[in-house]
Amino acid sequence: MIRINMFSSAESVPGQGVGSAYRELINLLKSHFAKTMDIRINKLSRSDISHYHTIDFWFYLSTFLPGRGRKIGYVHFLPETLDGSILLHWPVKNIFYWYVMAFYKRMDHLVVVNPTFIDKLVALGVKRENVTYIPNFVTKEQFYPLPVVQQASLREKYGFDQKAYIILGVGQIQERKGVFDFIELAKANPQWSFVWVGGFSFGSITAGYEELKKVVENPPTNLSFPGIVDRKIINEYYNLADVFLLPSFAELFPMSALEAFSAGTPTILRDLELYQAIITGYYLPAADLPAMQSALTRIAKDSTLKTELSKEALAASKRYSADNVAKIWDEFYHKQVQKEG
Numbered sequence: 001m002i003r004i005n006m007f008s009s010a011e012s013v014p015g016q017g018v019g020s021a022y023r024e025l026i027n028l029l030k031s032h033f034a035k036t037m038d039i040r041i042n043k044l045s046r047s048d049i050s051h052y053h054t055i056d057f058w059f060y061l062s063t064f065l066p067g068r069g070r071k072i073g074y075v076h077f078l079p080e081t082l083d084g085s086i087l088l089h090w091p092v093k094n095i096f097y098w099y100v101m102a103f104y105k106r107m108d109h110l111v112v113v114n115p116t117f118i119d120k121l122v123a124l125g126v127k128r129e130n131v132t133y134i135p136n137f138v139t140k141e142q143f144y145p146l147p148v149v150q151q152a153s154l155r156e157k158y159g160f161d162q163k164a165y166i167i168l169g170v171g172q173i174q175e176r177k178g179v180f181d182f183i184e185l186a187k188a189n190p191q192w193s194f195v196w197v198g199g200f201s202f203g204s205i206t207a208g209y210e211e212l213k214k215v216v217e218n219p220p221t222n223l224s225f226p227g228i229v230d231r232k233i234i235n236e237y238y239n240l241a242d243v244f245l246l247p248s249f250a251e252l253f254p255m256s257a258l259e260a261f262s263a264g265t266p267t268i269l270r271d272l273e274l275y276q277a278i279i280t281g282y283y284l285p286a287a288d289l290p291a292m293q294s295a296l297t298r299i300a301k302d303s304t305l306k307t308e309l310s311k312e313a314l315a316a317s318k319r320y321s322a323d324n325v326a327k328i329w330d331e332f333y334h335k336q337v338q339k340e341g
Helices: 017-032 057-062 092-106 117-123 148-157 179-188 209-217 234-240 255-263 289-301 303-319 322-340
Strands: 002-007 037-041 049-052 070-075 109-112 131-133 166-170 193-197 223-227 243-246 267-270 284-286
Touching: 002 017, 002 322, 017 037, 017 255, 017 322, 049 322, 057 092, 070 092, 070 322, 109 117, 117 131, 148 234, 166 179, 166 234, 166 255, 179 193, 179 209, 179 223, 179 289, 193 234, 234 255, 243 255, 243 289, 255 267, 255 303, 267 289, 284 289, 289 303
Parallel strands: 002 037, 002 049, 049 070, 070 109, 109 131, 166 193, 166 243, 193 223, 243 267, 267 284
Antiparallel strands: none
């Protein structure tokens, strides 16, 4: 049995994709490999593998202790991807960015959720052979399409008209997520209903906090901010929506897009190079605000396109299914143990 110590504080701040990815992986391993993997959370007991999901300073210190086994780092972000998420000023910003890479370089091996980050890590001094790509995933037990009748009852539950055209956004409320564009679309289209599920996970250091907070507290009549909702009910929002729109400027492998795919929700994403390597063909790309307006209008007027995008979303969810990704993790962990031995 492989002894794996998981180190994470991802769930201490609600509403983060990192926390969602961490919880999905823990549930996956415990359900698929209960007899072959001994999973422990934030323990310093001797292990074959220490898997670090977040870069807490005490986690960094723990890497110098004996009995860590093979040290695996999960790369959910690079210094450049933090721009537009949190406000850090020099010299704090430089020190923190240095620390991020120091943490990653303490690892024996890194796992990225998007293959395009391999070259960027290599450019920052990480050996290519020490980086592996393993995609994110979500489980069908939590995110799945609901019957049309149930979708109608959800609209009634949340106060939406049955004929409303509902555009859903999910993620932290911050500049990087493209929330300002989402707000502008709502203002430009009072005939549609817009919903952004998420909150200020990083509080006042969130990029764009003051301006965004004003809108959240006094939004246009067709825009609602229900805040951070429990993962047990967020599937309801994906199902009551006609379209999922993520206008984010920078992502690795957005959990919210996978959740929307799994629910069969037609999806529009900003046309980022990062997506093209992993989920191209499963969503409608939009380069900028006018393109998003055009894409939303097309779906609103074309029921055939909406149906096709729903089918593509479900196809993507099969590609990134829990069972497929479970096999990849099983092989990866066994190879790492062999290297340690």
